Amino acid sequence: MATSLKNLSEYNKENLADISEKMFGIVVSEWHDDITGTLCQGAVDTLLEHGARKENIFINTVPGSFELTLGAQFLAQQEEIDAVICIGVVIKGDTKHDDYINHAVAQGITHVSMKYNKPVSFGLVTTNTLEQALDRAGGKHGNKGVEAAAAAVRMLSF
Template identity: 50%
Template sequence: MATKDLSQYDTKSVPSAEKMRFGIVVAEWNLEVTSALAEGAVNTLKKHGASDENIKVKFVPGSFELPLGAQYFAEMDNIDAVLLLGCVIQGETRHFDFICDGVTKGTVDLNLKFNKPFVFGVLTTNTQQQALDRAGGKHGNKGDEAAVTAIKMVDLKQQFRKKAKRAGF
């Protein structure tokens, strides 16, 4: 199975993040992987103009706690998008399935409940090596991809707001 380089994208297609505010929730479980995801996300946000003051990073114990940590960010009026960064590695039990399902559903629910971007940056891999390959290794960094997605989704929302304002809504 081919995997694209998660860090490769057309930089010209990414709007400026200069006036955007981001929350990043990072799972402490598999910290070697998740800290690399967070570093990639922060660096990518900065590369596109986000300032240190407009990037807030908080840690939660594990990936299952990511949606609640993200909700705490959502309840802050000054956050435009929230990135959820975690890593769940397949084990011998169904625990993997329950965690992945819970985090995925929680992320979808937050997007709809708060009408702002919550970006799923959770690696769901079979092995530790696959996770490392996607956290700055040979397949790039999922944190970079999550950051670009957040910027583009905030910009999309801003475009809709401008259009609605011009139309008198």
């Protein structure tokens, strides 16, 4: 969670597993692709920084954040995939759609992780404004994609 006290790009880099042979699936929402592209790049850069091989990172897109769960399931069911990273953005609008989407995605990602006994990380930016989303996509609060990738790596080290 990004706050004035915590930057999304800061995490404990100690005692991480060797991920050079691990395979990662990243599922990225096309909705707000200017933001999700930055989040995805943050995730990829983080994986590479920790030793993942570029050819072991598979990026797939889905239309919107609601579809992240099924995209995650498609990836997680593949035996060779060790962890899945979900990247999306939901910005509050005039209706309560964001509440429904955010809840469904959080529950779905948790379910996929438990069903396949694999890390499925939550890289969903959920904000009230576009400015807040940009702040969490490499802005003043760091990059949620970095946080999601770091979570996946840390869970593989569990």
